[in-house]
Amino acid sequence: MAPCLIESLATTEPLAEVFSDISILEAMLDFEVALARAEAGVGIVPKSAADRIRAAARASEFDIPKLSRGMFRAGTPGIPLVKALRERVRARDPKAAGWVHWGATSQDVADTALVLLLKRARPILVGDLERLEKALRALSERHQTTLMLGRTLMQAAPPVTFGLKAAGWLGALGRGRKRLDSAFEEALVLQFGGASGTLASLAKKGTAVARALAQELGLRCPEAPWHTHRDRLANLVCCCGVATGSLGKMARDISLLMQSEVGEVAEPGGQGRGGSSTMPHKRNPIACALALASAHRIPGLVASFLSAMVAEHERGVGGWQSEWPTVASIVQSTGSAASSLAEVAEGLSVDCARMRKNISNTNGLIFAERVMMLLAGELGRDVAQKLLEGTIQKSIRQNQDLGAMLAQLPEVNSRLTRSVLRQLEIPEQYLGSAEAFRRALVKSTSSNKGKR
C-alpha cells in the first residue's frame, strides 16, 4: 500500500500499511471479536453471540469514511466503531447486538488496537535495524584496515579506519535496537478496564476476562489498565527517538563523505535513487536525506507524546486523543530511516584510494599532535610548541609536507633522523587502539538478537 503523498518521504510501504485505514479497522475489530470470545469462554456472553459478532466483524464491509467522520464527532475512535459493529450484528441477531463491546470502554478498543498495530510494526522496525547491523558488521570487518581521515569539528584530524567508523555506527544502532526491542516487549500489553478502569460491570470476572482476552490477542496482560498511565508507550517512542538519532548521525556522516570535494563513499544508486531532475550526473545522498528528515522530525514528535502524558484522572481530556498520529509518525519515520540506511549499508561504495588521498592532501598536518609529543620529549613542550606552530603555518602557506619542512630545521634534525620523521606520518602507525575499539564494538552487538 503506497503512502499518502503528503507522507511519501516519511514512511516505508510496510509501515504505511500497518497504520492504514483497513489495518486500524481490523485491529479494532480484532479486539471486539476477541473480547466476545473471551467473555464467552468465562461464561458471560453466549457462545452464539460471540460467533455472530465474529461473523459481523468483516473489515471490508464497513463504511470507513463514515467511521472517520464519526470518530471526529465522538472525539474517540471507539464509539462509532462499536456503534457500526453493533448495527451489523443487530441486523443478524438483535440479541447478540447487546453483547458487543460488553464491559469495555471506548478507549479500551482504541488503545488495544494501537498496541496491535505496534505489534505488527515491531518485526518490521527491528528487522530493518538488524539488517542494517548485519551490513555494518560486514562493512566494518571488510574495512578494518581501510585508513581514512579522522574529522573533528569537520576539520582533518589524525586517521581512523573506516572499519572503526562503521563499528561506531553499529555499536550505537545495536544498543538502540536492543532498547527498542525491549520497549516493544514492555509496551505490547492489553488495554482493558471498562468505564473507570475497574472492570466494574464484569464484577469478579474482570481479571479472568482480561487474561483470556490478552491471550486471544497475543498480548501480555498488565497489572492494571493504563488509560492515563502512558509510560510504556512513551518509553517506546523515546527508544524510536534515540535510535533515529543514531541513524541520523550515520546519515550525516555518509552525506558528508559523499560531498563532491570529499568523495570517499557513495550511496547505491539503484531503482530511482539519487538522480536529479536538472543534473543527471549527480549521485545524491537520497537515503541519507530521508534518514535525516526522520531525525529532524522525530525529536519534536517525541516531545508531543511526552507532553500528552499528563492525563486527568481515569481518562484524560486531550492527552491520549492526541497520540495516534504522533505514534504513527514516529514509528514510520524511524522505519523510513532504518530501511533507507540498511539499503545504504548493503550497497555502499567505498573509495579507499580517495580516502588515502584525502589523508595525504593534509601534508602531514594531522600528525602534528604526534610530532608535538615527540618534539616535546626532546625540546620541552613550550619550545616544541612554538617551533611546531611556526612550521605548520609555513606548511599551510607553502602547501608543503610538514615532516619534510621539519626535517630541514636544525633544531629538529640535530635530534631526530629523517626516517623517524618520515615514520611520524605513516597513518598505519598512528591508529592507537582503533582496532581494539572496533572489535569491542562489533562484539558488543553480535549477540542478544531481538525476539519477536
Place this chain on the structure above:
Amino acid sequence: MAPCLIESLATTEPLAEVFSDISILEAMLDFEVALARAEAGVGIVPKSAADRIRAAARASEFDIPKLSRGMFRAGTPGIPLVKALRERVRARDPKAAGWVHWGATSQDVADTALVLLLKRARPILVGDLERLEKALRALSERHQTTLMLGRTLMQAAPPVTFGLKAAGWLGALGRGRKRLDSAFEEALVLQFGGASGTLASLAKKGTAVARALAQELGLRCPEAPWHTHRDRLANLVCCCGVATGSLGKMARDISLLMQSEVGEVAEPGGQGRGGSSTMPHKRNPIACALALASAHRIPGLVASFLSAMVAEHERGVGGWQSEWPTVASIVQSTGSAASSLAEVAEGLSVDCARMRKNISNTNGLIFAERVMMLLAGELGRDVAQKLLEGTIQKSIRQNQDLGAMLAQLPEVNSRLTRSVLRQLEIPEQYLGSAEAFRRALVKSTSSNKGKR
C-alpha cells in the same frame, strides 16, 4: 473527503481535503502548467507546447500510488511528478515533452505546491478563527454582568464576570488570528530558482518568468528563491502554534468549568458529540478534548519544523524533505482546534445560577483580601491579618460565612457596622476594572479583519 482513520481526531474534513493526494497532485500540476504558460508568455516555450502540457496535466489520470513510491525512491516529490507528466506529454507530442519543467528544479514544484496548499488552507483556518471570535464577542457581550468565581491555581478567588473571561479568550485569539493572517500573507510566495537558485538556464529571462509565474498562480514573487531559507514558513507554523496555545487555554478552561463538581458551562451536544459508550448520561467535553489534543501535538511539531531550518547551501539534505507532514499536521491540528471551539462558542450552555451558587459556596472566603484591606485601615495590617486568618480557619472548619463570623468579633463590630461587612461580600461590588478590561479587549479585536 474524510480523513484517514489514524488522523481522524486531528483534522477537519476541509483541511484533510487540502492535503489530500489529489489536492497535492493538482497543486504540483498547477505549477508545471503555469510555468509553461509563463515561459510561453516571455517567448521561451512554444505556445503549442504549453498547451500540450496543460492538456496532459489532468490529475485524475495520474497513477498516484506509483507517484508515491517514486517520491520515496527519489527523495523528492518533484522528480517522479515531472517524469510522469513528461511521459504523458510525450505520448501526444514528443517535442513538447522537452519543455516540461523547463528551467525549474524539483524543489521548485514541491515548495510552490506546498505554498498553494497553504493558500487554500488560509481562508479555512482564518475563517474558523473569525467565526470563533464572533461567537466569543457575542458571549462576552451577553455575559458582561454574569458573575462567576475567579480561580487562581484552581482555587476560588475574587469574582470575575463570564464576559471578562470570554473577552480574555477573544483577545488572545484575535491577536493570534491577526498574527497568523499576516504570516500567511508573508509566506504565500512563489518558489522558483532552478538548479542552484539562480535560474541560470533561463539566462536573463529568469526574473520575468518568475514574475509571470507568480501572477499565474496568484502568489507574490519574492526577492529571491528560498530553497534553504525557510523562515517564512517557520513563522507561519509558529503562528499556528501560538494560536493553538490560546485555543488550548480556552479548551482547558471550558473543560474545567464542565466538571461535574463545577457545572458552570456545557459544550453543545449536537451531532454525535459528547456521548460515552458506557455512560449514556454524560456530556463530555469532546470539542475541548480535540482542541487540547491539538495543543499537545503542535508544540513538538513546531520544534520539528524549526530544527529542520538548518539547511545546507543551495538545497539541503534532510531539512525540507522532512517538512510536508509536519506542516500538514500543524495546519490541520490548528484547524481542528479552531473549528471545534467555534462550534463550542456558538452553542455553549452557560449556567449563570450555578456560577453564582459556586460563589456563595465559598462562604465569603474569596473576599478575604477585601476584608483584609478594610480591617488593615482600622486595625493596622499585622493585627488585621492575624485576626482574619484565625476567623478564616474557623469559617472553613465550621462551614460558616466569613462576614457573619467577623461581625461577631468585638474588635470588628466595634469599628465596622454589620451592613458594611455585608457589603464586603457582594460580588458585584468587588469587580474592580473587570468591565473596563472586558470592553478594551472586545474593542481591540473588532477591527482589522483578515484579508484573504
Place this chain on the structure above:
Amino acid sequence: MAPCLIESLATTEPLAEVFSDISILEAMLDFEVALARAEAGVGIVPKSAADRIRAAARASEFDIPKLSRGMFRAGTPGIPLVKALRERVRARDPKAAGWVHWGATSQDVADTALVLLLKRARPILVGDLERLEKALRALSERHQTTLMLGRTLMQAAPPVTFGLKAAGWLGALGRGRKRLDSAFEEALVLQFGGASGTLASLAKKGTAVARALAQELGLRCPEAPWHTHRDRLANLVCCCGVATGSLGKMARDISLLMQSEVGEVAEPGGQGRGGSSTMPHKRNPIACALALASAHRIPGLVASFLSAMVAEHERGVGGWQSEWPTVASIVQSTGSAASSLAEVAEGLSVDCARMRKNISNTNGLIFAERVMMLLAGELGRDVAQKLLEGTIQKSIRQNQDLGAMLAQLPEVNSRLTRSVLRQLEIPEQYLGSAEAFRRALVKSTSSNKGKR
C-alpha cells in the same frame, strides 16, 4: 547552595549543587588528576608529575569567571580548564606541566565531567523517586477501601478507590524509576578517546589507561569512545522525560482534587508552601505546580537533546556543545518534580468524607452503566437504553436520585425490587477488580530497588 533566581522554581538545592560551578570544576579536575594517575600507573607519566598535577588541582584556587569566558571563546569547556591547570602545574614544576591532559582531547574531560555529575545526581533522583514510591505505597494500603468518584474526561464516572488511584501513580512511577536507574547504569561510562577517538598518542597503551582511568573514577569503561554517539545519554534524558510525564500526571490529578469545588485532598502546607500573597486562606497546589512546570518544560528539552544527536564524524559541530544546559535542566526539573511530589505524598490530607459526598452528589448517575446492564437483561438493550436515558435527563433536571426515580417506573418495578435497585447504587458493590488491580500494582513495584 541556593539555585539562581531564574531557576528557583526549576531545581532542588541538592541538584543545583551538582551542576554548580564548583562541582563542574571539581569534576573536570577529577578527570585530569585521575588521568595522570592512571598514566603513571601504566608507566607513561612520571609518578612525580601525577602528584604535582594532583596538588595543583584545587578547585577553590581557580578563577571561575575567567574559565567561563574562556570556554565561550574556545567553544568547549576543556581547553581553558586544561590551560589553567597546566599553568598552575608549570608554576611549580615546568616539566610536569607537559604531562597535564596527556593523550586526551578536550571533549574527553568535558564529557567525563558530565558523567561524573550524573553519577552524583543519580542517588538524589532515584532516592526521591523511591521516597515517593514508599509514600504512595503507604497511601495505597491505607486507602484500599476509600471510595471516590472515578472521573473520565473530568466527568463523574463509576467509583474507584483512592487506594487504586495511588497505586496507579505508584505503578507508573515504579516503572519509571526502574527505567531511569537502568539508564543511569548504562550511561555512567568513561569518555576517553584523544583527538580522533583512537587514543593514538598512547600507542598500544590506550585501552590499559582507559581501564585504569575508569576505575579511578568509579565509572564503567565502554567498548570505545562515544564522542559522537550520544545514545546512552539520550536514553537517560528520555527516561527522565518519561518519569516526569508520570509525575505530571500525578500532580495534575492532585491539583484537580484540590479544587475548591472538589476538595478531596490537600497538599501539606508546611514551610512556606501554599500561601498566597493576596488570599491568605488559600491552600494552593504549590508542589503540584512545580511538578507540572517540570512536565511542561521537559518534553521540549528532550527534543533538544535528541536533535543534537546528529553529530559529525569523530567530533561534531554544535551537537554536544549544546548539551550541558539541556541535561542539567532535565535532571534538575525531574528532581524538582520528584522531590516536590514526595513531600506531597508523605503529607497528603485525604478527606474521605468529601470523597463519599462527591459520589452521592451525583444522584446515582454514575451507576447508569450498571443499571443499564441489568435493565438490558430484563427489557432488551434498546428498550432499556431509551428508558434509562429519559430517566437520567429527568434525574438531572429535578436533581433527584436515579434509582429512586427508576423505582417509580412500572416497567422497572414490575421486574426489579426496590432493594435490588438500591443495591445498584452502593459504590462498594461496583468496584469490579479495583482491589485486584491495586494489589497487582503495589506488588509490581515492591521489589527491584535501584542500586547506586
Place this chain on the structure above:
Amino acid sequence: MAPCLIESLATTEPLAEVFSDISILEAMLDFEVALARAEAGVGIVPKSAADRIRAAARASEFDIPKLSRGMFRAGTPGIPLVKALRERVRARDPKAAGWVHWGATSQDVADTALVLLLKRARPILVGDLERLEKALRALSERHQTTLMLGRTLMQAAPPVTFGLKAAGWLGALGRGRKRLDSAFEEALVLQFGGASGTLASLAKKGTAVARALAQELGLRCPEAPWHTHRDRLANLVCCCGVATGSLGKMARDISLLMQSEVGEVAEPGGQGRGGSSTMPHKRNPIACALALASAHRIPGLVASFLSAMVAEHERGVGGWQSEWPTVASIVQSTGSAASSLAEVAEGLSVDCARMRKNISNTNGLIFAERVMMLLAGELGRDVAQKLLEGTIQKSIRQNQDLGAMLAQLPEVNSRLTRSVLRQLEIPEQYLGSAEAFRRALVKSTSSNKGKR
C-alpha cells in the same frame, strides 16, 4: 558578569547579566517601587510610604539565597520578594509596610520583572543582529562577482556568487530581525491585575494606576492583564526560534565551507577562538559550533514554552511557573548565536581562488544542465540526454573535462563549435539572475531599522 559554567557555551556575557540574580531582583524591586509611586500619584498610597518603599528597595541589601529558597517553597518569585521588602520597610516605618505591593498579586511582579528583563535584552539581541546584517551586506557587496560552486544535497551544482550566498543569509536574518523586533514591541507590556485579574482591591482606580505604573516602567499598558494569556511572549520566543533557525543555516554553511577538503572560508581566529587542545594547527568553526548549538537547543525550548500556554482560569498551575528558565535560555541562546556570527561575518576570510578551483575541479560537470539544454535544441531532448549521460560517466571515470570530451564527439562537433562548447563552461556566463536576486535581497533589508 561571566555566565555559570553549565551555560558557558549558551550565552553571551551581556545576556547572562540580564538574567542574573541581581538583575532579576532589581527588576522585581523596580516594579514594587513604581507601583507605590503610581499609587501615590493617584492618591491611594501616602507619598511618604512610597518614599520609604523606594528607600528600602536596594537590591544589594537583600539575601538572595534566602529569596531563592523561598521562591521554591512558595512556588512563585513574588511572595518571598514582597515579604522581604515588607520586612525591610517595616523596620523603618511599620505603617508604610502595609502599602507594599498594594493591590497587586505575586504574578504581577514576576511577569512584569520578566518583561523588564526582556526590555533590557532587546537592544542587545537586535543590536547583534543588525551588526551581523551590516557585515553581511558588506560581504555581499564585496563579493558580488566572486564565483563559487552552488551545492545541492551537498553535491556540486551550477555556480553561484558568494555575494548571493551572503545575501541569502542577510535576507533571512533581516526578516528575522524585523519579526523579532516587532515581537518585542508587542510583548513589552505591563502585567498588573491583582488577585483575579480585575484589580478589584483598587476599586475604580485600577486602570489609572495601571497606566501610571506602565509609564513609570517605560512599558505599554495592555487592554487587560494577561496572567493566563501568554501569546505575546509565545510569539516573541517563536521569533527567537525562527531567527536562530536562520542563524543555524548560516553557521552550517560556513562550517561546511571551512572543511579541510573545501577550504573556501575561515572564521576569524582572534582571542581564544578556534584552537584545539590536541591539534594546534586547526582553525575550528567555533563560532559556528556555538550558533549551531543554539539552533539545536532552541526548537525544543520553543515547544516547552508553547506547551505551557495552556493555563487554567485566572492564574494557572504549572504553566507560567515553568517559563523563566525557558525564556532566559531562548533569549540567551539566540544572542549567543547572533553575537558569534556577527563576529564571524565581520572577520570572515574568503578564499576566492579556492572557490574557483573547486569549480574547475568538477571538470565542467556542473554545466551538464546547460549543455543538455543546448544539445536538446540540436538533437532533441532524448538523444541529447543519452549522449550526455554517457559522456558524463566517461568524464568522471577518466577525470577529464566534460566540454573537451564532448567536443570530440562527431554528433556534437558537427553542430557546435569548440568555442561555443568552451563558453558553456565559463561560470560567469551561467549565473542567470544571481545578481538580480542578490540586489533585491540586499535592498529588502536595508531599510526599516529596529527601534528600541
